[in-house]
Amino acid sequence: MYWGPLLLVASAVMRGAGAAQLRFSCAQLVVDRLDPIVNPGELPSPHLHQIVGGNAFNASMDHNAHDISTESTCSSCVFTEDRSNYWTAVLFFRARNGTYKRVETVGNGLGYQKSNGGQTVYYLSSGKVTAFKPGFRMTVGNPAYRTKADAQKNPALQFTCLQSSTTRTGYRFDFPTELCKAGIMVTVRFPTCWDGQNVDSPDHQSHVAYPVNRNCPSTHPVKIPEVFYETYWDTRPFNDKALWPADGSQPFVWSFADSTGYGNHGDYVFGWQGDALQRALDANCQSDLLSDKVNCPTLKQQTIPESNKCTVKRRVKEDLDGWLKVLPGVMA
Template sequence: MHWNRLATSLALAASGAEALLRFSCSQLVVERLDPLVNPGSAPSPHLHQIVGGNAFNITMDPKTPPPSQATCTTCTFADDFSNYWTAVLYFKARNGSYHKVPQKPNSGFEQANSGMTIYYIPYIGNTKSTVTAFKPGFRMLVGNHASRTKEETSQYRQLTYTCLETIMTRTGETLDMPNKPCKVGIMANVRFPTCWDGKNLDSPDHKSHIAYPATGTFENNGPCPATHPVKIPQLFFEVIWDTSKFNDKSLWPTDGSQPFVWSQGDATGFGNHGDYVFGWKDDALQKAMDTNCNINCPQLKTQTIAAGNKCSRAVQVNEKVDGWLDAIPGMSPGMEGMSK
């Protein structure tokens, strides 16, 4: 489950033994909207950071694919108008005030404007397998914003954190938030299930139409369960939070606990979660998966990170989310760890 993803990926890609897309998606907007879980609600209960196409909205009708609505994308693959989003991380000071943790770009994407690194992987190692790319209208989420125990979050298998000693650290993943200062920051890893029922583009809980392999993991080519027989690409996000700005232990709680809180009020880290609305244009993603692209993909249209940084969308929920705050947006003071 825990593997040196970037170093391994680059080495295998160079040898032709692995296929993957790895690319940057800069931040589009940070606000309290969630068209997947809380469609029509403005504001939604908690704050998200969103990347991808600028068709992201309060409500996103699955019958109206993002490519028909978006005019630009923050992603470096220019035909990817999908939206990807996660919660936002805050630092809680000893006096009870909060400050949004800034982000830093991943290795190789130094110009990126916050955001995430996105991966789509059809297979690992030398065992090639055919995967079915997501279809128009497809959407899903992984994790549970209300999880507060290791037992609750372990059902998702691969929602983890990496305490970065350097920007290239890819070992020592944990299910819970690191409880020591991390020299370069904390990377949140969000991996989605890789099996689909082949019928439903969504489900009421946005999870039941997808599943993990029946045995093993995606990394060792575990077979899909009979209920979800269709293999889909491994989608996962890497998000680097620059917690180094808060590494002075004199700022941390006097009881020795870690000081970082997800924007849904989660101080445990077990509420790590991610959302996805598919929005690749035409058959671009299937083409990339079929041709086993290695990191770069000549078959796909690309744009520079600088061009992606220019893609924008007006904020629709106006509230203060940066600087020192008495409470996380949407939360009452002192509610961390309690929000369900």
């Protein structure tokens, strides 16, 4: 089941005492063709990503080498001790003439309108959970998926056609086919059970698992916080059907040439400083789910305009702003 902000209010009551709900804005750090988890060291990586978080993000982030939280000097997230990195693929619009235009992200309409794009990040818990260890990373979803059956393996990787900033109905696994007045929201939710030993695995997924009947399986007995993204893609500039394909089909495509949307996926590298995340979880910190207010005295915060200032230069030099004949990294 997908838990959006409005449903999370009710879920907090169901979870009861010992439930942390951290919801916060992370502005866009950079849009670049790098992927230090799946394609470490490759410059460029096969497809484009939009990244938020700590400014230590780079093509090579070896989990055996160092704690990335010690290398960042700023964070594009409002919690300054969060130097983690969170990233997704990039959305493009394909016009009737076959050219592509990159879709920008915008701040979440529920409280984070001042954010320079990026995404809203959640850390959720029910009862005692164990924060991630230095070097921890994971992915969810699969860019090779092209069927609904594939996509349903990860039921919380979904799309919402926003008729307003508060729309939280009509979730689907593929791209919306109708005009979305306020843009398209994409959600990514990660597993909440860990094997307790490995901070990574060869496929970057096997060391974590989803619970079964709310319980962690014996192979992954350690409860970890639920990491959850919401990204608002500003498709409003493309709400002219004269630009859409002549057959009326939906015009959006992921940066890895997926026009179905079923390849929706996300990547995460843990980078909270010291025990900051564990402190926040143990303190059952709560966010106002409809605004930018967070009740978490144990964490250091900055304003959204301050978080907007944390950016890094794009490493791969290529045109990402004009109308493109081919997607970056994708063969014509």
